[in-house]
Amino acid sequence: MQQVNRLKPFFENINFEREDNTMVVNFGPQHPSAHGQLRLILELQGEEIVKAVPAIGYLHRGMEKMGENMMYNEFLPTTDRMDYIAATSNNYGFALAVEKLLDIEAPRRAEIIRTMLLELNRIISHLFWLATHALDVGAMSIFLYTFREREFAMDLMEDYCGARLTHSAVRIGGVPLDLPQNWCDDLLKFTDNLNKEIDNYEGLLTENRIWRMRLENVGIISPEMAKSWGCSGVALRGSGFKWDLRKEMPYGIYPELDFEIPYSTSCDSYGRYKCYMQEMRESMKILKQLIPLYKESEPQLMAHAPEYVSAPKEDIMTQNYSLMQHFVLVTQGMKPPKGEIYVATESPKGELGYMIVSDGTPYAYKMKLRAPSFWHTGILEDLLPGHQLADVVTIIGNLNVVFGEIDR
Amino acid sequence: MRAYSPKQDVQKKAYYNDRFHVVPQVPRANVETNEQFLADVNALKEKFNVLDAYLEKGHLVLYVEPKNNVKVVTFLKEKLSYDMMMELSAIDYIATRGGFEIFYEMLSLNKHKRIRVKCFVEEKEELQSVESVFKMANWSEREMYDMYGINIINHHNLKRILMPDDWYDYPLRKTYPLQGDEAAAWYEVDKIFGKEAREAIGPEIRDAAAIDRYDTTRFSRLGHEVPYGADITNGKEPEHTPLAYQEEGGVKLFGVRLIKELHEDKSVELKKRR
Amino acid sequence: MAQHKVNYLANGGAPIVLTSIDKFINFGRSNSLWPLTYGLACCAIEMMATGASRYDFDRFGTIFRASPRQADVIVIAGTLTKKHAEFMRRLYDQMPDPKWVISMGSCANTGGMFNTYATVQGADRIVPVDIYLPGCAPRPETLQYALMMLQKKIRREPASKAMKRKRLV
Numbered sequence: 001m002q003q004v005n006r007l008k009p010f011f012e013n014i015n016f017e018r019e020d021n022t023m024v025v026n027f028g029p030q031h032p033s034a035h036g037q038l039r040l041i042l043e044l045q046g047e048e049i050v051k052a053v054p055a056i057g058y059l060h061r062g063m064e065k066m067g068e069n070m071m072y073n074e075f076l077p078t079t080d081r082m083d084y085i086a087a088t089s090n091n092y093g094f095a096l097a098v099e100k101l102l103d104i105e106a107p108r109r110a111e112i113i114r115t116m117l118l119e120l121n122r123i124i125s126h127l128f129w130l131a132t133h134a135l136d137v138g139a140m141s142i143f144l145y146t147f148r149e150r151e152f153a154m155d156l157m158e159d160y161c162g163a164r165l166t167h168s169a170v171r172i173g174g175v176p177l178d179l180p181q182n183w184c185d186d187l188l189k190f191t192d193n194l195n196k197e198i199d200n201y202e203g204l205l206t207e208n209r210i211w212r213m214r215l216e217n218v219g220i221i222s223p224e225m226a227k228s229w230g231c232s233g234v235a236l237r238g239s240g241f242k243w244d245l246r247k248e249m250p251y252g253i254y255p256e257l258d259f260e261i262p263y264s265t266s267c268d269s270y271g272r273y274k275c276y277m278q279e280m281r282e283s284m285k286i287l288k289q290l291i292p293l294y295k296e297s298e299p300q301l302m303a304h305a306p307e308y309v310s311a312p313k314e315d316i317m318t319q320n321y322s323l324m325q326h327f328v329l330v331t332q333g334m335k336p337p338k339g340e341i342y343v344a345t346e347s348p349k350g351e352l353g354y355m356i357v358s359d360g361t362p363y364a365y366k367m368k369l370r371a372p373s374f375w376h377t378g379i380l381e382d383l384l385p386g387h388q389l390a391d392v393v394t395i396i397g398n399l400n401v402v403f404g405e406i407d408r
Numbered sequence: 409m410r411a412y413s414p415k416q417d418v419q420k421k422a423y424y425n426d427r428f429h430v431v432p433q434v435p436r437a438n439v440e441t442n443e444q445f446l447a448d449v450n451a452l453k454e455k456f457n458v459l460d461a462y463l464e465k466g467h468l469v470l471y472v473e474p475k476n477n478v479k480v481v482t483f484l485k486e487k488l489s490y491d492m493m494m495e496l497s498a499i500d501y502i503a504t505r506g507g508f509e510i511f512y513e514m515l516s517l518n519k520h521k522r523i524r525v526k527c528f529v530e531e532k533e534e535l536q537s538v539e540s541v542f543k544m545a546n547w548s549e550r551e552m553y554d555m556y557g558i559n560i561i562n563h564h565n566l567k568r569i570l571m572p573d574d575w576y577d578y579p580l581r582k583t584y585p586l587q588g589d590e591a592a593a594w595y596e597v598d599k600i601f602g603k604e605a606r607e608a609i610g611p612e613i614r615d616a617a618a619i620d621r622y623d624t625t626r627f628s629r630l631g632h633e634v635p636y637g638a639d640i641t642n643g644k645e646p647e648h649t650p651l652a653y654q655e656e657g658g659v660k661l662f663g664v665r666l667i668k669e670l671h672e673d674k675s676v677e678l679k680k681r682r
Numbered sequence: 683m684a685q686h687k688v689n690y691l692a693n694g695g696a697p698i699v700l701t702s703i704d705k706f707i708n709f710g711r712s713n714s715l716w717p718l719t720y721g722l723a724c725c726a727i728e729m730m731a732t733g734a735s736r737y738d739f740d741r742f743g744t745i746f747r748a749s750p751r752q753a754d755v756i757v758i759a760g761t762l763t764k765k766h767a768e769f770m771r772r773l774y775d776q777m778p779d780p781k782w783v784i785s786m787g788s789c790a791n792t793g794g795m796f797n798t799y800a801t802v803q804g805a806d807r808i809v810p811v812d813i814y815l816p817g818c819a820p821r822p823e824t825l826q827y828a829l830m831m832l833q834k835k836i837r838r839e840p841a842s843k844a845m846k847r848k849r850l851v
Contacts, residue, residue, distance in 0.1 A: 029769055032719045032748035057570040058766040062798030069420040069586045084724035147734035165819045227492050230544035339434025341465050360431030362422050370495045378547040572765040588799025596767035596802050612803040653830045661705050
């Protein structure tokens, strides 16, 4: 005879007997809007929200502690699972942070390939954002259209690194693989197709009466609030700041590329929506500029730094010392200099930062992962009161939060 | 007697240390090399006691006293236009120095510069919350409290944020093992089924390499399936069973075929929409 | 995976003869499995991609339902953490019989790469799982294959057995 478990039904979250007639509703950790495990405890006065308390931590997997117990190259696939929609951007941020700590530079071709993957990931992430945001607001066919484009982009990623979702496509010191034969042509075909499709999506949504009514004047983040809450990425650009780390504090190969930063002075969801759409077009512009740069770069893929980075595979398989050094690096790990570093890159969600404190051993002393979505969810506490219940879903969707990042 | 293992830092350590390896230090530059930072540090030194200041990898790193943290941060925000705080957290130095090193990572949008303000607090010393200056500290300090157990005062809602509310101990401390202590291991079983179910469910299997290749009750090798619970320890390879998505011959009922049989080679590619 | 001290062969391991009514009911049940939208982490993205246009999940007769009261099968896609375990069990209890569980991805099978303090080492410590899907994240074709395996499994059981209360874990 099996025992019943200890969980009793509880109704503590729905409470009708309060004097001020507000209703407390639990927007629980499982809900159909696809943003992950957010628990919002809302106090409603009729349909209007009086108080909102977001509760997170339902996906806390202990990644920062894993960073203290794993070697640097070993930790790279774990960073994939932070922002799992655009996995290479996390990998790249981490690799860049460690490279800056080690004071090595990835070779030019590696930087070009990395930037191509980054911009492709940006497109994948924004397409996913559009899909889930439109699905929540109610425009369900956009979900199917954008996932179709996303499948083509994920085909490209799969051609390169073998994985659709959790790529680990970069290594500390460069990239492990060169682009396959027809990748650049496929990429051109993809961008041409996507340009037309984004026109379709904009045609469906941008001047749509329902879309505008649902998104305008909803989720207004004033500039002071954005700065005080540490918003970054589109949340900051939607409030009038023309701040993008790729232009303002550039890294990698971005100084050589020509692209614009869209920003919006109407601090509401509609402005942010337009920023995202324009950013997708800018990413495609960048990709087109990168292809000729790739073709004329020298074929070196990993940095030459024998203390920290292994030799290329051909050398490992044929030269004895390369094999020995690779063995030591993989089993014992590389010993970076003692010190601290904080490096931030512009991920599709915002400013993704890695703070690495190293004490000279192969395992980091502290690995702090600065996830932009953490504060974009915190801002809900200040943002939601005053809105209607239907706006909650719009705002959560519009802020582009990923729970892998928030809870780490 | 079992071997003594030090409990102050139970994180993984390198198993081999090269006797002659000298660890380099990340180069630190003097503040005078950068005029912008020099002006900022001098403005700060007039008002507060700056214990140390240097440049490291493009960041200005400042050491201040913990009792001044709110005032320093306010001064940086209002007078020196470091108007965004990007990150705040702590580093655990309990074993070596007896406390935590708190750092505040700030960014100036106008000057395009980053600054790191650090202060050292003892393990149980109180730390003022900077929530009144930057709202992002609301959640960041909750996370710092949750992970390290730092005593923060003047915070309006200092509750655990990432761990469950009734979690025991502070996970990111160096004394906390990666796989969790006894309370963590049985947390979900105790919560849902109660302590009595501990024997029935069994302990967690933390060994990543635990494979039982003769287990036929929970695993079946695709392509070499055997009946449930069969004994395959005799060393003979089970026969090859081809991969089948469906039952042989489809699903039939009263002689009527309910589900068509799937033939991969007979699939049709639709080139035109109907 | 859990090392349960539960006797799996309690109901006998003898082969079962199915009557026509059983076959008919099982046909109906297996071809209209309604999953609960239960995406936790990265595997949820692959589950959504399975439901999208290229790997259409709808052709199996599945409709993703938001409420556990209307769902047949729960696809645990993603890492189950100890904070969330209580809610997972609550959702599983709220589903009406007959119900099945597909554990998708390494994190739901065994805790995956997250061998840490906050991760439940396998969803089968909490709920009884029918199909385990390996992968990190498993491809959409793998999820489709798992669903077909579950359909095969359902068609093998006598119809009344599915309604009997399952073991606790």
